């Protein structure tokens with residue numbers, strides 16, 4: 001049996017099927033939980049923007065949200081480019097929708 | 098101004114997304130600043146083929162609806178720094194794609210990129226229509242089989258009538274034929290249409306011949322466009338196609354299918 005197993009495995013040496021399964025289980029776990037609710041990221045972004053705008057004069061373009069979905073945990077990375085003194089855009093131009 | 102190229106076919110599952118990912122990456126490898134956009138709203142797949150599915154935050158529809166800036170929705174490829182991806186929405190309705198919205202996004206991308214590659218959904222409905230509407234060039238992905246060739250013919254008709262270039266009476270969309278999943282052994286055995294036959298029927302210039310190749314499945318398993326697996330026949334064939342797209346004169350070589358062993362090759366030759 002072990003000999004057959006050896007021969008049968010031989011044509012698949014790259015192991016990419018395991019990578020496929022791992023990627024899919026992470027992806028689908030996230031997609032299935034996200035399916036019920038609304039798209040939360042735009043909401044999170046808008047609310048973060050509102051908080052920031054209360055204190056700082058920055059534009060929508062100066063906020064960058066990145067995500068990396070992982071198996072055990074995901075990371076949400078929010079980069080806010082702070083204006084130099086006097087270099088801020090007018091508040092009206094940065095109202096988040 | 099970017100060149101807008103749609104990867105389209107009419108028929109589903111012929112290799113549009115595989116080709117859009119490979120050609121987008123191939124353009125970037127040749128130093129062109131390139132963005133690949135997924136127009137398949139509701140069934141996005143370009144992100145998994147390009148291997149950036151874990152990093153999708155905002156999508157095309159978010160940008161169209163003003164929920165995110167384009168800059169925030171673009172995902173930078175981790176292998177090539179002049180390659181970006183704009184994902185389709187997985188949750189929204191297809192009707193969220195509007196002509197004006199798509200035009201605005203393409204205009205903005207045009208400022209920054211050399212090439213915009215649009216991965217069309219199957220069919221000829223809204224998503225497919227909008228993917229081709231603003232195109233300068235089209236890559237018509239076709240398998241050497243009757244239903245695929247028929248659908249490609251239909252799509253070639255739409256390219257010459259239902260695009261902005263057609264409506265404005267400008268120079269027509271330049272259509273290229275990309276023959277994919279080509280199996281030379283089966284052609285030799287008379288089971289599959291010959292390249293010349295498909296070319297003759299569709300009568301648009303041939304951009305490349307992509308062999309049926311196990312490397313394509315492997316590439317999709319790991320989320321790396323097949324063109325990165327440089328030694329494989331599929332990668333060489335895509336790389337040649339990219340060269341031709343950029344105007345290089347390259348001899349049309351049929352890459353041998355990987356599945357055929359030496360024994361089959363000998364049989365094929367003498368048959």
Ligand SMILES: Nc1ncnc2c1ncn2[C@@H]1O[C@H](COP(=O)(O)OP(=O)(O)OP(=O)(O)O)[C@@H](O)[C@H]1O
Nearest residue numbers: 109110111112113114115219278308309310313314
């Ligand atoms: N040259 C090839 N050799 C072997 N398999 C291939 C090749 N090209 C594509 N495939 C396979 O065909 C299937 C469909 O490919 P792909 O998703 O790229 O098609 P598509 O035209 O984008 O489909 P859809 O119409 O659903 O968007 C996939 O399983 C892919 O791995």
Ligand SMILES: [Mg+2]
Nearest residue numbers: 113114137142
């Ligand atoms: Mg597709």
